[in-house]
Structures are given as C-alpha cells and as structure tokens.
Amino acid sequence: MAPVIVVEFYGIARLRSGVASLRVTAETVRQALDAVQRLCPGLGCLLGEDGRIHSAYLISVNGRHFTAELSRSLESGDHLVILGADAGG
Amino acid sequence: MHGYHGCYLHVRLDDAFTQRKPLAESVLRRFLGGVGLGTWLLAQESPPGLDPFDPRSPLIFVFSPLVGTPLTTSAKFAVVAKSPLTSRLNDALASSHFALAGKRAGMDALVVTGSCQRPSVLVVDDEQVSVEPAEDLWGLTCSAAEAALQRRFGPRFQFAVIGPAGEKLVRFATISHGTRHAGRGGLGAVMGAKRLKAIAVAGSRRVTLADPEGVVAAARDLSVRSFGPATAKYRELGTLANLLVFNRLAVLPTRNFQASTFEEAEALSVEAPDGSRLPLAEAPDGLRLPLAEGGRVRESCAACTIGCEHIYPSDQGGVRLEYETAYALGPLCGIGDPTVVLGAARFCDEHGLDTISAGATIAFAMECAERGWLDAPNLRFGSGHALLRTLEDIVHRRGLGDRLAEGSRRLAEHLGPDALAIAPQVKGLEMPGYEPRGLQTMALGLAVASRGADHNRSGAYEADFSPQADRFHGSAASAKHAIETEDRAALLDSLILCKFLRGVFADLWSESADLLRLVTGWDVTAEELRTTARRIVTAKKLYNLREGWRPEEDTLPERFFSEPLTNGASAGAKLSRDQLRDMIRAYYRGRAWEEDGGVPRVTIVSLQLEDFPAAV
Numbered sequence: 001m002a003p004v005i006v007v008e009f010y011g012i013a014r015l016r017s018g019v020a021s022l023r024v025t026a027e028t029v030r031q032a033l034d035a036v037q038r039l040c041p042g043l044g045c046l047l048g049e050d051g052r053i054h055s056a057y058l059i060s061v062n063g064r065h066f067t068a069e070l071s072r073s074l075e076s077g078d079h080l081v082i083l084g085a086d087a088g089g
Numbered sequence: 090m091h092g093y094h095g096c097y098l099h100v101r102l103d104d105a106f107t108q109r110k111p112l113a114e115s116v117l118r119r120f121l122g123g124v125g126l127g128t129w130l131l132a133q134e135s136p137p138g139l140d141p142f143d144p145r146s147p148l149i150f151v152f153s154p155l156v157g158t159p160l161t162t163s164a165k166f167a168v169v170a171k172s173p174l175t176s177r178l179n180d181a182l183a184s185s186h187f188a189l190a191g192k193r194a195g196m197d198a199l200v201v202t203g204s205c206q207r208p209s210v211l212v213v214d215d216e217q218v219s220v221e222p223a224e225d226l227w228g229l230t231c232s233a234a235e236a237a238l239q240r241r242f243g244p245r246f247q248f249a250v251i252g253p254a255g256e257k258l259v260r261f262a263t264i265s266h267g268t269r270h271a272g273r274g275g276l277g278a279v280m281g282a283k284r285l286k287a288i289a290v291a292g293s294r295r296v297t298l299a300d301p302e303g304v305v306a307a308a309r310d311l312s313v314r315s316f317g318p319a320t321a322k323y324r325e326l327g328t329l330a331n332l333l334v335f336n337r338l339a340v341l342p343t344r345n346f347q348a349s350t351f352e353e354a355e356a357l358s359v360e361a362p363d364g365s366r367l368p369l370a371e372a373p374d375g376l377r378l379p380l381a382e383g384g385r386v387r388e389s390c391a392a393c394t395i396g397c398e399h400i401y402p403s404d405q406g407g408v409r410l411e412y413e414t415a416y417a418l419g420p421l422c423g424i425g426d427p428t429v430v431l432g433a434a435r436f437c438d439e440h441g442l443d444t445i446s447a448g449a450t451i452a453f454a455m456e457c458a459e460r461g462w463l464d465a466p467n468l469r470f471g472s473g474h475a476l477l478r479t480l481e482d483i484v485h486r487r488g489l490g491d492r493l494a495e496g497s498r499r500l501a502e503h504l505g506p507d508a509l510a511i512a513p514q515v516k517g518l519e520m521p522g523y524e525p526r527g528l529q530t531m532a533l534g535l536a537v538a539s540r541g542a543d544h545n546r547s548g549a550y551e552a553d554f555s556p557q558a559d560r561f562h563g564s565a566a567s568a569k570h571a572i573e574t575e576d577r578a579a580l581l582d583s584l585i586l587c588k589f590l591r592g593v594f595a596d597l598w599s600e601s602a603d604l605l606r607l608v609t610g611w612d613v614t615a616e617e618l619r620t621t622a623r624r625i626v627t628a629k630k631l632y633n634l635r636e637g638w639r640p641e642e643d644t645l646p647e648r649f650f651s652e653p654l655t656n657g658a659s660a661g662a663k664l665s666r667d668q669l670r671d672m673i674r675a676y677y678r679g680r681a682w683e684e685d686g687g688v689p690r691v692t693i694v695s696l697q698l699e700d701f702p703a704a705v
Contacts, residue, residue, distance in 0.1 A: 008337065010330075010333050010334045010337060010360070011322055011326060011330040011331075011333070011334060011360065012318075012321045012322050012325060012326065012330070014360050015325060015326065015360070020360075055318075056318035056319070056321070058554060058555065060338070062658065063337050063338050063339070063657070063658030064561075064658050064659075065556075065559065065560070065561075066554065066555055066556045066560075067556055068556040069556075081337060081338075083334050084318075084321065084322045084330070085319075085592070086319065086320075086321075086322045086323070086592055087331065087334055087550075087551075087554040088331065088523075088544070088548065088550045088551060088554060
C-alpha cells in the first residue's frame with residue numbers, strides 16, 4: 001500500500017491551491033507532486049518544461065532540507081512542504 | 090555624461106555654506122550611485138574617527154543613474170553615514186518621490202555636514218539652497234511633520250523627515266519619506282544631532298539618457314516581467330508571508346532567540362488556513378482580513394509595478410506591516426495579538442523608530458528582566474502593554490527607555506558579559522528575523538556584513554532556502570553563496586533597483602549591464618559590474634577598517650554557539666564557533682582579503698581602489 005503523505009502549502013502555494021494541507025498517497029516526490037497537481041489545478045505547473053521542480057516553487061521534506069530530487073522516496077507520515085521560491089525578504 | 094548630473098551638493102549647516110562639487114566620471118563608473126557612491130562620499134567627506142553625532146560627521150543622501158528613468162522600482166535613494174549604533178558604515182535605502190525630486194534638483198548626492206543652532210529644515214530648490222527655521226515642527230510625528238511641510242512648501246516639494254525618536258537621538262531612529270523609512274542603523278539620530286527636522290527638495294532639471302528609446306523599451310519589458318511569478322509573493326501577500334514559512338521551518342526567532350517557533354504565529358499570519366479570501370465585512374479581527382478581495386489596501390512606491398506594500402487596517406488608521414516588523418514586535422517579544430503588533434508598528438513608523446532594533450532591544454530587555462538582571466517587573470514576554478509602554482519610554486527617553494534608546498549592545502555592556510552573550514546584535518545592529526542556527530549560510534552573512542546583522546546587504550539565506558546548501562551544516566563552501574548574494578545586493582543598491590525585482594532577471598549581471606549601457610552610454614559589461622560590486626563591498630570594509638574595525642566584530646552572539654535549537658523542524662540544529670570561523674576564513678579568501686579580514690594592497694589595486702579615500 002502506497003504511503004500516505006501530508007502536503008502542506010505556504011504563501012503563494014496556499015493561495016493558489018486554496019488549502020493549507022491535504023493528504024495524498026505517493027511513493028516519491030514526483031508522485032506526490034503529480035497527485036497535488038490533479039487535486040489543485042490552481043497551483044499551475046509544479047514541474048517546469050525541463051521536467052524539474054518549477055522555479056516558482058520550493059519543496060522540502062518534513063521542513064528540514066529542500067530537495068530537487070523528484071525520485072526521492074517518501075514514507076508514510078512524511079510531510080511535503082510546498083512554498084514559493086521567493087522565501088525571504 | 091548621461092544619467093548623471095556629474096556633481097553633488099555639499100551643505101554646511103553651521104553657516105549655510107553650499108557648494109556644488111564635481112563628480113568625476115571615473116568615480117561614478119566605479120561606484121555607480123546609491124550605496125556605492127555613498128560609500129565613496131562618506132570616506133571622502135569624513136575625517137577619520139569622528140563620532141557620528143559630531144557636527145562634522147556627514148549625512149549623505151545619494152541618488153543613482155537609474156533614478157528618474159521609467160525603469161520599474163528605480164525611484165529609490167540611499168542614505169549613508171557613520172552609524173551611532175555601530176560606529177561603522179551605515180547605509181539604508183528608502184523609496185519614492187523624494188528620490189525623483191532630489192535628482193531633479195540637479196545633484197547626484199546631497200552631503201550635509203555641520204549642525205543648526207535651532208530646529209531647521211534644509212530646502213533645496215534647484216539652485217536655491219536655504220536653511221529655514223522649523224521649531225514649529227519639532228516634536229511632530231513623521232506624518233504630521235510631512236503634512237505641515239507640504240502645506241508650507243506646496244506640492245512641488247518632497248520631504249525626508251525625522252520623528253521624535255530622531256530628535257531625541259535614539260540610536261535606532263529612522264529617516265522617513267511618505268511613511269517609508271531609511272530604517273536601519275540610526276540615520277535619523279544623525280539627522281537629529283544636526284537639529285535638522287527635515288530636508289525639502291524640488292527641482293526641474295533632468296539628466297539626458299544615452300538611448301532614450303532603448304530605455305523605454307527596456308522599461309516596458311521589465312514592467313511586464315515584474316508581474317510574473319518571481320514577484321507574486323510581494324504583490325499578493327507581502328513579505329508578511331514569510332512568517333508562517335519561517336515558523337514551519339523553525340527559523341522564526343522567538344522570545345529573544347530562545348526558541349525558533351512561535352505557538353501564536355497563525356494569529357499574525359496573512360494567510361487564512363483554508364487559503365480562502367474572506368470578504369472584509371466577514372473577516373474576523375486580526376491580520377487575515379487583508380487577504381479579502383478589496384479588503385486590503387495595496388500601495389506602491391513611485392515608478393514601481395510590483396506594489397509590495399500591504400496596508401492593514403487598525404483602529405488608528407492604516408499600518409504597513411512587513412515580515413521584519415511583525416517578527417520583531419511579535420514573536421521576538423512573545424506577542425501574538427495582531428492588534429498590539431499593528432499598534433506597535435504604527436507607533437514606530439510615526440515616531441521614526443527602526444522596528445527591528447526597537448523590537449529586538451525590547452525583547453532582549455524582557456529576557457534580562459525575566460532573568461532578574463533588570464529591575465523591570467512588568468517587562469515580560471507576551472505583554473503587549475509592556476511593549477507599547479516601553480516604545481513610548483524609548484522615544485521620550487523616560488526611565489529605562491533612556492537606556493534602551495542606546496540599543497541592545499550598549500544595554501548589554503552595562504549589564505555585563507552574561508547579558509552580552511544573549512544580546513541579539515552583530516556589531517551593535519540588532520538581528521533581523523533569520524535564525525542563524527537553522528540558516529547557517531545566513532549565519533555567515535549576518536556575521537560579516539559591513540553594517541552589522543543584516544538581511545538586506547546579505548541574501549545568504551537564499552542558499553539555505555534551496556537544495557544548494559545544507560542549512561544545518563554551514564561550511565567553507567557556504568562562503569561562495571554569501572559572497573554572491575552580497576555582491577548582488579551591492580549592485581542593486583547602487584544602481585538602484587529594488588531587491589524584490591531580483592528574481593525577475595534571468596542573469597542579473599548582464600541585464601544590469603544592458604540597462605546601465607542604455608542609460609549612461611558606457612560600454613559596461615557583466616564582468617565589469619561583478620568587479621564593481623566586489624569593489625563596493627571592499628570599499629565598505631576599508632572604511633570600517635579606517636574607523637577601527639577589529640576581526641572579533643565578525644561573529645555572532647555567544648548564545649548561538651552554546652544553545653542548540655530544540656523545537657520544530659530545526660530541532661538539534663547547532664552552530665559552533667570553529668565552524669563559523671572556518672566559514673569566515675573562506676569568505677575572506679573569497680574576497681581576496683587577508684586571513685584576519687584586512688585588505689591587502691594587491692586587492693586594493695586589482696579593484697581600482699588605490700585612490701579610495703580610506704585606502705590611501
């Protein structure tokens with residue numbers, strides 16, 4: 001059974017998605033983002049034309065390190081944090 | 090020469106002596122304008138070792154080659170002086186019509202020395218310069234003073250004013266223009282020491298542009314791009330959107346850096362939990378209502394297409410609230426009541442107080458009081474009443490407020506070494522809302538910045554908020570990120586363009602060279618601008634060295650080495666003194682400085698700083 005991931009949205013990502021968080025099932029970051037994309041079309045493209053995470057967004061697993069690794073494995077209970085790439089002042 | 094007037098105006102207040110002094114093209118090309126040119130002028134016009142309140146200490150307003158062009162966000166000016174808070178170089182930026190009117194007065198910079206016998210206003214109206222009495226304005230808040238000046242001088246003029254904090258020489262007083270502030274480092278106190286309540290500027294002289302049609306086309310293109318995703322946060326939410334992000338990542342300094350998450354952060358946030366946009370009439374009290382369609386007021390500086398200013402309603406009128414203000418007057422003081430934070434922010438704006446230094450100094454005093462080091466039984470984290478009362482005491486220098494008006498470092502030095510270990514400052518400048526133990530590239534940026542703990546001259550946090558860096562393990566490799574962001578800031582602050590535009594550029598260096606070429610006609614390249622930025626950063630260092638900078642100043646308070654973070658996503662994060670020292674050494678190497686932070690002759694020569702006044 002695929003792990004259940006909590007996806008959290010902050011800033012522009014929250015505005016665009018219309019929710020603060022939701023749950024998806026996904027084994028990797030890419031699968032989680034694909035699921036989010038389907039559930040929150042207002043977010044626009046989370047992946048850029050080059051297949052990488054779109055430059056407008058940052059992704060962190062559990063709020064610790066930021067990742068650009070779409071194949072990164074996720075475990076049940078992981079939190080995927082999505083925020084605008086313009087973090088900071 | 091295109092883009093410049095080629096001169097600056099020097100006004101000596103003691104005897105109303107004025108002189109327009111030429112600025113050589115070689116100086117302008119090497120230092121551009123804004124912070125860069127201001128650094129050169131400060132070193133040039135200031136004898137070494139002056140106290141910032143000495144009448145001979147210059148207060149310098151600097152425009153730039155882009156001011157007055159249609160390029161978005163270019164209506165900005167820099168104010169440069171020796172800081173009364175740090176005794177080191179201080180530069181701060183503010184925006185809008187004062188920049189446009191000041192440059193139209195026919196000068197690239199205004200250097201003010203001396204002091205007035207009584208409260209005065211300096212009036213520059215094209216060629217006419219006068220010093221006029223302003224006793225009737227002394228004691229007025231910033232907005233009241235500007236309104237009175239507008240009535241007196243009429244709509245042609247724009248004003249930079251100080252509030253009561255500047256008059257009382259509060260060492261973190263600001264200079265205000267149209268509710269915007271040149272905020273950091275106490276420039277308002279330097280102006281107050283000169284008994285100068287205001288500067289009024291008006292003029293009718295425009296500079297020529299090398300390629301006017303090219304500038305218009307570039308401005309149009311930049312404006313279009315400024316509406317893209319790179320500025321969405323600033324336009325749609327404002328910098329206050331940082332608050333929940335920082336709280337989630339556990340890098341939101343709380344209760345004087347004793348914690349890095351704040352349990353009441355949601356109450357201060359700009360984002361509704363469900364992401365909805367509530368109509369104003371249905372909005373609850375607090376900060377969430379500005380998200381409402383039509384319920385918030387958004388404002389822009391002159392010539393800006395971003396419009397980052399989000400004005401929040403309060404019972405005293407509109408209040409502009411930025412992340413840094415909310416952090417310092419909210420979580421850092423343990424306060425989660427938006428009404429209190431808005432009231433405190435408005436008080437600071439009206440009285441001309443730097444919100445970061447005010448909040449951080451009070452937060453430090455709260456911890457000292459709770460530890461029994463200060464006899465102030467009411468000064469407790471979470472007490473909104475204590476915050477508001479203490480702000481008033483600072484402005485009026487009443488009781489403990491008189492000591493707090495000197496800033497956290499001076500208070501700590503009075504209380505002893507244990508207090509100094511927890512005073513939230515670097516070089517005397519209070520820390521912005523970036524927790525260095527959880528943002529360790531930023532830890533380096535905060536430690537080495539020329540004006541002290543600084544998030545505007547170092548954007549090193551950008552690396553921490555990216556997959557490029559491990560935010561919990563700063564190392565020598567962090568230095569390149571710190572240098573790159575510091576150089577970018579030096580360029581933007583000298584051109585001048587707003588940093589909120591930085592994400593719009595695919596290549597800041599080459600695109601900036603294009604813009605500067607269109608304005609000035611110089612055959613400037615991206616590589617030349619990289620050298621220019623490095624030159625400006627090193628010039629600041631040379632000034633600080635002249636004024637007594639010592640290697641031990643490039644550090645962080647002891648707390649950050651002895652207390653690991655314990656909560657949230659940053660739990661366990663710690664920073665060691667050795668680790669920071671390695672990062673600083675790598676930074677010095679990257680800057681081609683000496684191991685102890687001095688600047689060797691070879692670097693001075695390679696950066697064409699041989700004639701820089703502080704290097705001679």
